[in-house]
Amino acid sequence: MQTPNRRHSVNRVNIRTAIVFSLVAGLGGGVYDAAAQASDPDVAYVESVRGRVVASAQSAQTPLDTLDVIGDRTRLELAANSELRICHHRMGKILALRGPLRASVSASGVTSESGKTIDPTSEACAAPVVSTFQGGFVTRSSGLATAKVSLRPNIKIVDRGGSPVHKITLLDNMNRPIQASFAGNMGRPVFENGKSYVLVVERRDGDEFKMLLQASEATKAGPLIVVVR
Secondary structure (H helix, E strand, C coil): CCCCCCCECCCCEEECCCCECCCCCCCCCCCHHHHHHCCCCEEEEEEEEECCEEEEECCEEEECCCCCEEECCEEEEECCCCEEEEEECCCCEEEEEECCEEEEEECCEEEECCCCECCCCCCECCCCEEEEECCCECCCHHHCEEEEECCCCCEEEEECCCCCEEEEEEECCCCCECCCCEECCEECCCCCCCCEEEEEEEECCCCEEEEEEEECCCCCCCCEEEEEC
């Protein structure tokens, strides 16, 4: 695959599972802008959602979707008959919430509006890899950001840039596209143990962002959230 002389960016990947890459970490998902402005760290992400669930942070209100990242001190409002499952990073557990409910999320846990602490389920979960791509730097193949992923990772591309994302492609080690990897901005490809893949995100303005994914059966399952700005 040819790499045009385009402007790319890779800042820093922040991995909550004790692996830190040399990139700038950021939040992805529904409450990304509000949480980032307040410098509140991400403390959880959405494992699944049914019905209408709204997150509020710094006066911004956003409906939550799967793999949205939730920042510290975010308030949640679940409509009647709605359900939300989140992975809390510090606990390493899934919390299941059902509406109608108002609650707040912090680094220590989730508390309902009445002040009651919501107990986690017995289900374990892994914190996500969160990577932010930002304009201003040329990325060569030798300098690609690298993330270790499981053999069937959940991947979400969060578009926060001025130019919309045009195409998302996964390439194998022979530079061949992996068919039917993404539906919209989400994908759950199947990888082979010990092999590397390249995630390519193309924007309509011609910018192209690349990330090297190293698949291993030893990697604890957790989503990869890529924020393109």
